[in-house]
Amino acid sequence: MKYLDLAMNAAEKLGVEYADIRIQKTTEQVIFLQNLSLKHTSNNVLQGFGIRVFKDGAWGFAHSNVFSDEAVLATVKKAVETATLSAEVNKTKKLRLAPERSYISTYKTPVKIDPFSVPVSEKIDLMMEVSRTMLAYEGIKKTLLIMIMHKDEKLFASTLGTRLDLTTQFINPMITAVAVTESDSQSRTFDEGGRAVGWEWILELDLIDKAKQIAEEALIKVKADTLGAEERRSLVLDPNHLGLTMHESVGHATELDRVLGWEADYAGVSFATPEKLNNYHYGSELINFVGDNTLEGGLATLGFDDDGVPGQKWYIIKDGILKEYGSTRDTALEIGLIASRGCNRATYYFNQPINRIPNLYLLPGTKPLTPGELIADTEDGIYIQGRGSYSIDHHRINFQFGGDFFWEIKNGKLIRPLKKVIYKSCNPEFWNSCDAICDERFWRPFGVVNCGKGQPPQTGRMTHGSSTARFRNIRVGGSQ
Amino acid sequence: MNSEKIVQYIQKHCIADDWTLNITKDDSHETRFAQNVITQHIAGAMKEISLSVSFGSKAGSCTVNQDDEESLAYLVKTAEEIAKLAPEDPEFVPSAGKMDIPEIVNCDPQTKALEPKQLVDIVQNSINRAKTYGATVSGLTEKHIETNGLFTKNGFSGEYEKSDFGHSMTLKKDEVETKVAYEAKNFAAFNLETLLEKLFNQASTLAVKQTFEPQKIAVLLRPLALQELFWFMGWMMDRRYADEGITPFTDQLGKLFLGEKFSWFSTYKQPTLLAPPFTSDGIIAEEIPWVEKGVLKNLSTSRYWAKKIGSKPCNNYNMFIPGEGYTEEEMLQMVPRGLIVNSFWYIRSVDVKAGEFTGTTRDGVWYFENGKIQYAVNNLRFNEIPHTATKRIIATGISELANPSSLLPAMLIDNFNFVDKTSF
Numbered sequence: 018m019k020y021l022d023l024a025m026n027a028a029e030k031l032g033v034e035y036a037d038i039r040i041q042k043t044t045e046q047v048i049f050l051q052n053l054s055l056k057h058t059s060n061n062v063l064q065g066f067g068i069r070v071f072k073d074g075a076w077g078f079a080h081s082n083v084f085s086d087e088a089v090l091a092t093v094k095k096a097v098e099t100a101t102l103s104a105e106v107n108k109t110k111k112l113r114l115a116p117e118r119s120y121i122s123t124y125k126t127p128v129k130i131d132p133f134s135v136p137v138s139e140k141i142d143l144m145m146e147v148s149r150t151m152l153a154y155e156g157i158k159k160t161l162l163i164m165i166m167h168k169d170e171k172l173f174a175s176t177l178g179t180r181l182d183l184t185t186q187f188i189n190p191m192i193t194a195v196a197v198t199e200s201d202s203q204s205r206t207f208d209e210g211g212r213a214v215g216w217e218w219i220l221e222l223d224l225i226d227k228a229k230q231i232a233e234e235a236l237i238k239v240k241a242d243t244l245g246a247e248e249r250r251s252l253v254l255d256p257n258h259l260g261l262t263m264h265e266s267v268g269h270a271t272e273l274d275r276v277l278g279w280e281a282d283y284a285g286v287s288f289a290t291p292e293k294l295n296n297y298h299y300g301s302e303l304i305n306f307v308g309d310n311t312l313e314g315g316l317a318t319l320g321f322d323d324d325g326v327p328g329q330k331w332y333i334i335k336d337g338i339l340k341e342y343g344s345t346r347d348t349a350l351e352i353g354l355i356a357s358r359g360c361n362r363a364t365y366y367f368n369q370p371i372n373r374i375p376n377l378y379l380l381p382g383t384k385p386l387t388p389g390e391l392i393a394d395t396e397d398g399i400y401i402q403g404r405g406s407y408s409i410d411h412h413r414i415n416f417q418f419g420g421d422f423f424w425e426i427k428n429g430k431l432i433r434p435l436k437k438v439i440y441k442s443c444n445p446e447f448w449n450s451c452d453a454i455c456d457e458r459f460w461r462p463f464g465v466v467n468c469g470k471g472q473p474p475q476t477g478r479m480t481h482g483s484s485t486a487r488f489r490n491i492r493v494g495g496s497q
Numbered sequence: 498m499n500s501e502k503i504v505q506y507i508q509k510h511c512i513a514d515d516w517t518l519n520i521t522k523d524d525s526h527e528t529r530f531a532q533n534v535i536t537q538h539i540a541g542a543m544k545e546i547s548l549s550v551s552f553g554s555k556a557g558s559c560t561v562n563q564d565d566e567e568s569l570a571y572l573v574k575t576a577e578e579i580a581k582l583a584p585e586d587p588e589f590v591p592s593a594g595k596m597d598i599p600e601i602v603n604c605d606p607q608t609k610a611l612e613p614k615q616l617v618d619i620v621q622n623s624i625n626r627a628k629t630y631g632a633t634v635s636g637l638t639e640k641h642i643e644t645n646g647l648f649t650k651n652g653f654s655g656e657y658e659k660s661d662f663g664h665s666m667t668l669k670k671d672e673v674e675t676k677v678a679y680e681a682k683n684f685a686a687f688n689l690e691t692l693l694e695k696l697f698n699q700a701s702t703l704a705v706k707q708t709f710e711p712q713k714i715a716v717l718l719r720p721l722a723l724q725e726l727f728w729f730m731g732w733m734m735d736r737r738y739a740d741e742g743i744t745p746f747t748d749q750l751g752k753l754f755l756g757e758k759f760s761w762f763s764t765y766k767q768p769t770l771l772a773p774p775f776t777s778d779g780i781i782a783e784e785i786p787w788v789e790k791g792v793l794k795n796l797s798t799s800r801y802w803a804k805k806i807g808s809k810p811c812n813n814y815n816m817f818i819p820g821e822g823y824t825e826e827e828m829l830q831m832v833p834r835g836l837i838v839n840s841f842w843y844i845r846s847v848d849v850k851a852g853e854f855t856g857t858t859r860d861g862v863w864y865f866e867n868g869k870i871q872y873a874v875n876n877l878r879f880n881e882i883p884h885t886a887t888k889r890i891i892a893t894g895i896s897e898l899a900n901p902s903s904l905l906p907a908m909l910i911d912n913f914n915f916v917d918k919t920s921f
């Protein structure tokens with residue numbers, strides 16, 4: 018596209034050290050159904066470009082939704098003026114960019130059936146049937162269904178000579194059944210957090226079967242017992258649940274911008290500071306966390322990040338020891354890294370990219386172990402499935418999590434369903450208490466599509482994964 | 498294309514039985530700084546045009562951000578195609594008709610006139626002062642001018658402009674972390690010196706810290722902390738969810754369900770408060786008591802639910818909580834001991850039916866005894882039910898602006914339920 022060269026030439030003429038342009042078209046289809054009322058069905062298209070320039074140790078970023086030579090040139094000028102203002106302030110401490118080579122490349126999310134090619138009526142019919150399936154259960158008073166199909170088409174050019182053509186997409190179905198009695202209401206949700214795949218995934222999922230399961234479990238849950246006072250017990254956590262736990266307590270804690278204090282004013286900082294690299298026991302020896310922006314189906318598998326750095330795979334925690342962070346070109350040199358790990362991502366064309374959690378997952382256990390065997394081996398504990406309440410402090414140390422479905426374990430057996438269970442733990446207690454992880458046959462990925470961070474806020478996406486795992490001696494009890 | 502032209506295009510080309518058009522424009526400048534350095538700096542204008550159409554009760558929507566004829570043609574065609582494929586909606590409501598829209602001043606000319614250089618100077622001065630104090634400062638200095646327009650086939654036609662200026666600062670010096678922020682539609686009341694003085698004062702009183710165990714204890718919650726807590730409670734105060742038995746507000750309308758020292762209004766008569774005159778689907782801002790002296794008076798009601806139950810739609814568009822006017826010093830005298838909490842962080846629902854939430858303290862917690870602050874303490878986690886906490890209000894302060902949409906006082910609340918502590 019001619020605007021790429023136009024913008025880069027103009028930026029170079031204005032004497033910048035570095036510049037890039039990202040022309041981005043975001044297409045989203047959202048279908049929201051509540052009971053049998055289709056609340057919202059929409060196609061949304063947001064397109065424009067963002068131009069980022071680096072000058073005298075400072076960034077300037079300007080964006081526009083107007084596609085014309087004049088608008089591109091005016092936006093370059095605005096970005097340069099903005100960087101010039103920043104540079105005045107940064108005179109005594111300049112930002113630096115880690116070196117990077119140029120790339121000429123394309124990437125496309127592999128999809129068998131493009132969700133946008135499936136008629137909207139077929140999607141609505143499926144969702145109506147799913148909703149009717151759940152409402153057929155007496156006691157299910159409300160259903161909520163959301164289907165999101167999302168595509169980003171990006172053209173990226175930088176003054177390094179990089180030229181990228183990237184088309185990435187994901188799909189995310191969510192189904193909730195709410196059971197209501199005289200004295201309580203409880204919901205159960207099917208939500209795998211989205212996956213970078215096509216409509217073929219929806220066909221494989223069998224949402225009708227999932228609907229029956231969550232409706233039945235919501236009815237069990239609303240009548241389930243509650244736990245009493247907090248006690249230290251074992252937790253057996255399923256991969257979906259662990260996806261959110263690792264997101265909050267490992268993913269955000271190992272974003273280098275937080276470590277550097279760049280998010281101190283809002284999203285927070287991190288306890289996992291650089292002097293802990295290569296010596297801090299973040300978890301037990303079983304704990305291996307990998308950052309992997311090449312993961313198949315991963316929401317952060319985009320070919321390249323918005324710095325023009327390719328997707329990579331690296332250890333963040335190895336054998337329990339903190340090894341590295343997720344980094345960007347403007348954070349890497351601050352702690353002496355030689356290059357970025359490619360974690361700079363923007364949500365829309367009008368957002369300046371920020372340091373994001375990569376696809377981050379817990380490696381499976383190396384010894385054969387099934388979830389059934391793990392529960393059979395647990396004397397006293399709680400088995401937690403799915404995601405519920407979650408809250409963590411702004412240093413990423415102390416946290417409290419709920420879940421979506423709970424069973425009490427006694428002498429190796431699931432003896433009764435529970436509701437309103439919460440557990441409290443902290444870093445590094447939690448990951449050090451892990452004494453068993455099921456093997457690779459039970460490893461499952463789970464996405465996060467609503468990771469809020471930044472000022473102004475942006476919504477990030479990434480995939481996590483694990484096998485079912487056990488944590489010993491964690492404080493768990495009922496809510497008030 | 499201006500809004501008028503876009504409306505004309507839709508009137509001419511949309512063949513649906515009914516339509517609702519939303520046009521949003523935003524011109525922003527955001528300077529982000531951290532550890533005494535500008536780390537991000539963003540400028541630009543945006544536009545979004547959303548069209549919802551219906552044939553009978555079959556509805557569909559589309560959003561674009563370009564206003565050329567080709568984009569508008571796509572907008573109309575896409576929304577209409579979706580609507581034709583949609584099933585009949587049993588909860589369909591026609592678009593809002595012509596209404597009297599209250600005149601509310603939401604845009605301040607002085608805020609609108611702010612230049613990028615002025616914003617950066619505020620950042621520069623903040624950083625210089627932090628350096629002199631031997632600290633680092635991180636924050637966001639921002640300006641937004643937003644226009645929201647709503648036009649319908651049934652005759653609703655309205656557009657309003659709102660301004661927003663914000664400057665926040667989080668100070669870090671050794672182990673001390675604390676924050677101050679100003680955000681309002683008006684720039685005029687902003688005073689950097691006053692804000693810096695407050696920041697350094699907070700920082701100096703946080704330097705000596707002692708370990709404090711979680712417990713039920715009296716708390717003086719400052720307006721920002723309360724705003725966050727009550728915002729989450731307000732999010733649950735929905736008529737349909739109450740009528741369906743999902744929230745704690747089921748069958749509580751008209752009853753003394755909250756504490757008698759607690760009232761909450763949405764109002765457009767407080768000049769400093771932002772008050773959008775209408776919602777994106779045409780619910781007009783009115784003077785609404787949500788809670789008056791503990792009695793639950795109203796719950797947010799959507800246009801569909803209002804029609805179904807024969808009530809009036811209403812929307813919780815801002816938070817005005819009147820206070821009794823006690824000073825912080827006076828309130829510290831009212832209980833033998835307690836904590837002062839500056840703000841909360843990461844509040845999330847724990848149990849929807851119970852109305853229970855969790856969260857942690859942030860940016861400063863102080864222990865007081867015998868009417869005086871004794872020392873700062875570590876951060877704490879709470880599990881608390883805000884509507885029952887209002888029954889434990891001992892006294893309330895002077896209402897102040899916590900953010901553009903919230904005007905509320907500090908409150909002294911007894912037996913606040915802290916359940917865990919952090920190591921910092």
Ligand SMILES: [Zn+2]
Nearest residue numbers: 264269468469
């Ligand atoms: Zn997140």
